[in-house]
Amino acid sequence: MSSVEFIAHIRASDGAEQRLVDHLKEVQALAEEIGQKIGLPHVTGLAGMLHDMGKFSHAFQEYIREAAANPENPPKRGSVDHSTAGGKFLLEHFHQGDPITFILTESVANAIFTHHGQLLDMVDVEGQSPFMKRWAADKDISFLQVEQRFLEYMYDLDYMQRYVQKAITELRIYFGNRLKNVKTASEATSIMQKLTSYLTMYVFSALIDADRRNSCDFEKSGGKLHYNSQELWSAFEQRLNNELVEKQRSALPNAITRLREQMSRTCLEKATLSTGIYTLSMPTGGGKTLASLRFALRHAQLHQKKRIIFIVPFTTIIEQNAQEIRDVLQAEDFVLEHHSNVIEESEPREDLSFEEYQTARKLNAAKDDWDIPIIFTTMVQFLETFYSGRSRSIRRLHNLANSILIFDEIQAVPIHCVSLFNEALNFLKNTCQTTSILCTATQPALQYVRHNIKIDGELMENLPSIVEAFQRTTLKPLLKDKGWSTEALYGFIQERLKTANNILVILNTKRAVKDLFEEFHNGDIEIVHLSTGMCPAHRKQKLKEMREKLRKQEKFVCISTQLIEAGVDISFDCVIRSLSGLDSIAQAAGRCNRHGEVALRDVYVINHAEESLSKLPTIKKGGECANYIMKDLQQDPTLFGGYLLSTASMTHYFKNFYQLFESKLNYPIPVLQTTIYELLFRVDTDWNKDYLKGQGRQNPLAILASFRTAFSHFEVIDAKTQGILVPYGEGEELITQLTSREPITDYSLFLKKAQQYSVNVFKHEFEALKQNNQLIVVHFGSLTIYAAKDAAYDEQYGISTQGEAQLTDFIV
Known part of the structure; x- marks a missing residue:
């Protein structure tokens, strides 16, 4: 076969073929461009040129042509391994010499092996090496044929040796610049391990983006945003x-404006x-x-x-x-x-039709690469x-x-x-x-x-003087031994309304907010409820209504969770904050007298007796740390510059707060008795030592990170959430479009709209909605979109896990 006969992709729209040699060289060029940003063009370029080397096999060529010829009944996706060959070639020829060369070949090979999945563990917590197992795969004669074709149609071995040497030189500079002033061997080892792990991630990022961009350009003939x-x-x-x-x-021409x-x-x-x-x-x-x-x-x-x-x-x-x-x-x-995250990504199903697969690819492409x-x-x-x-x-x-x-x-x-x-x-x-x-x-x-x-x-x-000059509130702790009941808090708010035209109340849990809201519901005071159970468009409307009320100086109360504390430009006469961390108290105070309308306004800190904080340890412990500082200031008003929210007070608070959570800072994984930090950045763990004493003697590795294990346990939010499209405003139209199977002509626009009409719910809420039959499930190939039924969304509270919501014309 000639090089022309080896192809990388077949375009669905017109059957045009992309030559494999062209794809590899174009991805190499894109990867080099990405690597140049950190001085490693040949390191990332190496991944680009080798990533699809396995497509030089007869098996893959038969597979891709069969898939294009029979879109309704294609061969099983992924049934032909094309990702192992490039990494194997690199390791077999160049995994020798000094540690820098080992690091280069291992990081690039891992990216190549996994460019359609996740990075492999170099060494896992059992002391085994999934990476070495992948290297040992594909021992039959087909690899030798693939290698021969690559060297014939792409680059010869002399070129590869020169290219690899350039990559090694780049890496020497990469590590050398960071180790210039290191004084101890242990510090050097620690820095090397971190740099190596991030290097592998960066190479992986470069390869994935270069490969996807080239494939996308071939499919769609461009579309990248160009700008100077x-x-x-x-x-x-x-x-x-x-x-x-x-x-x-x-x-307003006042001191706050000038500041x-x-x-x-x-x-x-x-x-x-x-x-x-x-x-x-x-x-x-x-x-x-x-x-x-x-x-x-x-x-x-x-x-x-x-x-x-x-x-x-x-x-x-x-x-x-x-x-x-x-x-x-x-x-x-x-x-x-x-x-x-209104769309849930899952592993591609084996029974996808060609049309479903293309639809899934379009939705995937709508997730931006941040370029x-x-x-x-x-x-x-x-x-x-x-x-x-x-x-x-x-x-x-x-x-x-x-x-x-x-x-x-x-x-x-x-x-x-x-x-x-x-x-x-x-x-x-x-x-x-x-x-x-x-x-x-x-x-x-x-x-x-x-x-x-x-x-x-x-x-x-002059930060301390700025903080002092920006004081627009007086902090008043009102902490009771047994805490405030909802009823007592309701009475206190009623009392404050005699002197304040509007009040913002911020509580720590949605349940507490809802209980207080219902306490007001039969009274003659207008109330507004804000919650993360509402979609963004709904919250925007509520905030718009509140700003209009504030402009007209209407009397009302807003009851909210902490979502209103940060980044919401709104100003109340009085704020009441349930006890939490000092940072949250400061943020709440920022919603009071925000523009210095008068000299000072009152912000009250109360402890709510009916809030359940057992599942909110950071709020609970943060409140305890804040309480200690408030007590210290009561005993000695000169501490921390005499101001609860001073720079000195905040630094003292966070030092104590982080000390309380020291065992949590490295992302612990209790089931493995380790942390994600150790999995990625440490070389002195038991499983690494087991590998080095055993398999590592015959198969030495320079990189020992457990990438896949670490990533599989990582969640930013402790309790994972799921996005649900809700029937509020335009959300109803989006749901109708999905359920009626109307064609979606612009997936990017659809996703952008969906962001404004989706709500993130916790796992137990998601399960409750499913159990109560309040969800509509729509599949797009490997992707799933969940939408709430009408009864599951409420004008007052947002998402309702009980399915008893009623969309009404309730006016706040």
């Missing part, structure tokens, strides 16, 4: 400056700082979204950064901030929101990019390189992910030339934990 980032940043900065001038002109403008100007001045990790400790209501964007746009121009990514803990912040940025920058086509200038996403999506192991997530990893990451409300990093988060930021800064800005009014002490980050500076000057 420097020209874009300059235009955006001018539009932002115009907006800031208008805001300053229309704002906001000063802090924004400071962010602009600090944009000249070098790439690094910085804190931006602006008080709540300080305008950190636009101030951080001001820093980012100038910093991106000065340091040639490729994209700006806002990473937030809650989708409620995305909903508000992304639209604000689109409007300010006039950048509808250049701002991406990515936070939906766009400005992105709004969640902390969940960010951490999953590194640690979920799913190809769809890790594909985006390389696009974090040479970027600016703005973490909003950084104190919300999940406690069990703290060490993993810190190590990811260290890698992005030191290897990927990525600048990170940690934004919040309540800076966590991430630099004080064991596996910490090095903060390169604080963007705000």
Whole structure:
């Protein structure tokens, strides 16, 4: 056979064939481009050129032609292994010599072996090596034929040796730059292990994205968004400056307004700082979204950064901030929101028809790779990019390189992910030339934990004086020995309404919120209920109604879970917060007298007796830590500058808080008696030692990480959630479109709309909805979409697991 007869893909629309040699060389070029961002073009290029080497087999060529000829009855997908050959070739020829060469061949081979799945464990917790087993596979003569064809039609062995040597040289520089000032062997080993694990993830990301992009370009003849980032940043900065001038002109002429403008100007001045990790400790209501964007746009121009990514803990912040940025920058086509999990991804079924498979591919393609200038996403999506192991997530990893990451409300990093988060930021800064800005009014002490980050500076000057000048509230602890009942709290709110026109009440559980809401229901006070049980579009409508009430100075009470605390620009006369962490109390206070309408307003902290916090340990322990500080201040009012929410008080709080959860910071896996941190970054574990003493003597490995095991146990949220499309507003039309099997012509647009009309529910809620027959299940090939029936969604409460909801015209 000639090289022309070996093909990689057959286009479904017209039967056109993509030559295998073309695919391999094009993926190699794309992978080299991705690797160049961190100085490793030949390392990633090696993965690109070898990944589909196995398609040179007669078996694969027969398989792909049969699949195209018989779309209704194709051969079983994946029945011909085309992923082992490239990694095997690399290992057989080059896995020898010094540790750097071992690391190169192992990391690239792992990516090649698994580019249609998840990275393999190099060594698992049983002391076995799934990686070595994969290497040993395919010992029949077909491998020799594949190898011969690759060397004949692609590159000869001399070329490969020169290419591999260039990759080795790049890796020597990669490790050498990070080990320059290391003083001990143990520290060097630790750094090497971390760098090696992240190297493997980066190569995997580069290969997946290069392969998918080339395949997609062949199928769809392009479609990638093209833009000149420097020209874009300059235009955006001018539009932002115009907006800031208008805001300053229309704002209240008081001290708060002047302070906001000063802090924004400071962010602009600090944009000249070098790439690094910085804190931006602006008080709540300080305008950190636009101030951080001001820093980012100038910093991106000065340091040639490729994209700006806002990473937030809650989708409620995305909903508000992304639209604000689109409007300010006039950048509808250049701002991406990515936070939906309304579609559940599962392993492809064996019985897929060709049409179902193509539909599934279109839906998969609608999940973006983050190759766009400005992105709004969640902390969940960010951490999953590194640690979920799913190809769809890790594909985006390389696009974090040479970027600016703005973490909003950084104190919300999940406690069990703290060490993993810190190590990811260290890698992005030191290897990927990525600048990170940690934004919040309540800076966590991430630099004080064991596996910490090095903060390169604080963007705000004279921070204690800024915090003091920004005081707009008086914190009043009202903690009872036996706590507040719902009835007593209702009476207290009624009393406060005599002097306050509007009140915000924030409680820790949905149950407590609902009970208090029902306590008010028969009274003559207007009430608004907010909950994560409502879809984003529903919450937006509620917030819009509340802002109108505040503008008209109507009397009402809002009862909410903590979702209103962060990123929601709204201001109440009085706030009542159930006892929680000091950071949450500070965020709640930020919803009171937000714009300095008067000198001071009251924020009350109460302990709710009827909240069940047994499954919310961070809220419970955080409340205890906050209570200790409040008691200390009562005994000595001069402590922490005499202010509960001072910078000194917050640092003291987080040091104590992280100390209480020290055993949780590395993401423990109790069933394995280890942690994800150890699985990925440590070399002195029992199972590694077992391997080194046994199999490792005959089959030595430089990389010992348990990638697949670590990824299989990783969940950002302790209790996994499932997205459900709900029948609210346009959500009804989307559900009808799905159930009637109307064709979806634009999958990206469909998913974008679905984000606004979906609710994330916990496993027990999901099971209750299924048991009560309140779900509609729609299959798209390997993908599943869940939709709620009409009776499962309520205008007052949102999703109802009992299926007793009634969509009414209830007016708040």
